[in-house]
Amino acid sequence: MTPDELEAARDRLVPDVVAGGLSVLFCGINPGLMSAATGHHFARPGNRFWPVLHLSGFTPRRLAPAEQDELLTYGLGITNVVARATARADELGDEEFRAGGELLRAKVERLRPRWLAVAGVTAYRTAFGDRAARIGPQERTIGDTRIWALPNPSGLNAHWTAQTMAEEYGRLRAAAEADADPV
Incomplete structure (x- = not known):
């Protein structure tokens, strides 16, 4: 993909992959230009979401971004805090994150996933006004939906390796499976 093709994707929207009653609704910060273009x-090759999803046991094999609709068969979905595409998340302001948080709350109330997994704790903090949030399960809920803040899978997030990310995603998977099992 050429730089001009990527730039032409700026501000485009990427449709959600959602359904009612999902086990986990993953939530990115916002689409990058590669995601918007495709x-x-x-979709960016350096993004670790798809490998980590498989390494953590959410999917039986590593899915390609073009296979994203297959997530629904596993009770999983994807949305974003902010819908518009940018080259970098730091192009978004706090007000846009807060507005995105309100839209996300409404979406979660409508779809009622068991877990909302926000992939980016800083985005979660801003969107939900929770400056003390840390990676892991949150005390806050949206209706009956529990929330988990996950590390951002961007290749720019050097604090987390694919393996340490997979361990955290795996903790969420175990919690989601425990919620699904009748007692």
Whole structure:
């Protein structure tokens, strides 16, 4: 993809991959230009979302971004805090994150996933006004939906390796499976 093709994707929207009653609704910060250009979430080759999803046991094999709709068969979906595409998340302001948080709350109230997993704790903090949030399960809920803040899978997030990210995603998977099992 050429730089001009990527730039032409700026501000485009990438459709959500959602359904009612999902086990986990993953939530990115916002689409990057590669995602907007292809129409597929987490499409940049250096993004670790798809490998980590598989390494953590959410999917039986590593899916390609173009196979994102297959997530629904596993009770998983994808949305974003902010819908518009940018080259970098730091192009978004706090007000846009707060507005995105309100839209996300409404979406979660309508779809009622068991877990909302926000992939980016800083985005979660801003969107939900929770400056003390840390990676892991949150005390806040949206209706009956529990929230988990996950590390951002961007290749720019050097604090987390694919393996340490997979361990955190795996903790969420175990919690989601425990919620699904009748007692």
